Amino acid sequence: MTRAYAEVIGDPIAQSKSPAIHGFWLGKLGIDAEYRACHVRPDEVPSYLGERRSDPAWRGCNVTMPHKQAVMPHLDRLDPLAARIGAVNTIVHEADGTLTGYNTDAPGFLEPLRPLLGREHLFRMARVLGTGGAARAIIAALAAENIVIVLAGRDPAKARALLDELDPGGEHHAVDIAHFAEPTDFAFDDRAGCFDVIVNASPLGMAGQPPLAFDFSHAPPGSIVYDIVTHPADTPLLQQARAAGFRTVDGLAMLIGQAAEAFEKFFSASPPRDADRELRAVLAA
Template sequence: MSTPYAEVIGDPIAQSKSPTIHNLWIGRLGLEAEYRACHVKGDGLAEYLARRREDLAWRGCNVTMPHKQAVIPLIDRLDPLAQRIGAVNTILREADGSLTGFNTDAGGFLEPLRAELAKTHYFRMARILGTGGAARAIVAALADQNMVLVLAGRDPAKARALLDELAPGGEHHAIDIAHFAAPGDFAFDDREGCFDLVVNASPLGMAGQPPLLFDMGHVPPGSIVYDIVTHPHDTPLLLSARAAGFATLDGLNMLIGQAAEAFEKFFGASPPRADGDEELRHLLLG
């Protein structure tokens, strides 16, 4: 029988770090398996999935941009979270050849926050920058953690619609992202017993993208600043936040966390992470 394998698909795909992540874990566990990258264009999605359905060695695939929504009509069922978010980043081939779509971005994003979220807080607020596909998963994930959300985008109406769709019923706020560019001199009240989070869920600040204009005066004392951008690893937002004394989380947290969920689905084993992903991070940053 052919070696079991999974892969990541997208257009483009050469930049994907998924093969590095999954193949390190496969090697550490000594699995007879492979993880590949496959360049699939939009007009080739249907043919790709039709071929893979018939391949008994294919365990499934991760889905990256721009296919996270386009694959939905081509698969047989959606996990409830993926259906709610409206995006699929993991497809699993079931034993009968049917395809199930999942979204592991939400869980991957939350993974480094679990310890803090397990605590009891008087109040929780997250300021989220961006209204694209990644923001959808993050809004859904944080709404489920009883957080008040402030969602900022270039189009506040789009941000409002996203909140109404994914986090209905909450007292959430939609604002113009330009609000955070202006100097902030708000006198924050006592934050003891509160949990504050600032998330860049946009591509702003990524290499080749426009900068993220953000003034640290908008960040409450004791906040965690989380940037999901992975290139560069230390974004200007994270550097500014650390210089101002805030705790930070980089984009590799979400990238590795979502991969860990997908790995278990593909290969039926927990990835080896006892070293706190130190070797993996070294490889990804090398």
């Protein structure tokens, strides 16, 4: 019998940490399967999915940029969350040969925040910086947790349109990303009983990119600062946040969380999350 496998597709793909994550878990659990990386160019998406449909050993794939929306017309089914977000990052090859699209970015993003979101709050607010593909899942995830969102982008009109599309009934706000770069003398009210999170959903701060310009006078006391950039995991924004006394969450938390959801769908097994610290060391090597 041919060895079962899953993979990640994208263009480019060499930078993906998914093979290291899934390979680590497969090894820990002793599962006889593998996880690969496959370079798929935009014009190759239809033929790639057509070929994989007929391969019984293929369990599915993760989808990274720029294919998260392009794969959708070629699937048989969309999970409701993926349909609402308008992006697919996990495709599962079902036993009947059909393809189902999921979005595990949203639950992966929320995973490190769950202990706090399990509590009751008087008010919940998120300041999200960035309006690209990653922001879609983050906005949908936050809105589902009754969090008021201030979405900042270089084009506030695009930010407004994204909010209206993903949570049309929400009382959210769109601003220019430059707003957060300059100091403010705004006096925050008592934040006891409130939940505040600041999210960098942009590539700013990634290796080779300029840092995200954010002045921490815009951060309410007690805020969590969450940066989804994974290279480096400890970004300038997170370093500045810790120096200012804020709690932080790095991009590996979301990356590992979304991978765990996909792993269960591919291999019908729960990944060994008690080994997360060891996994992080592998990813940092």
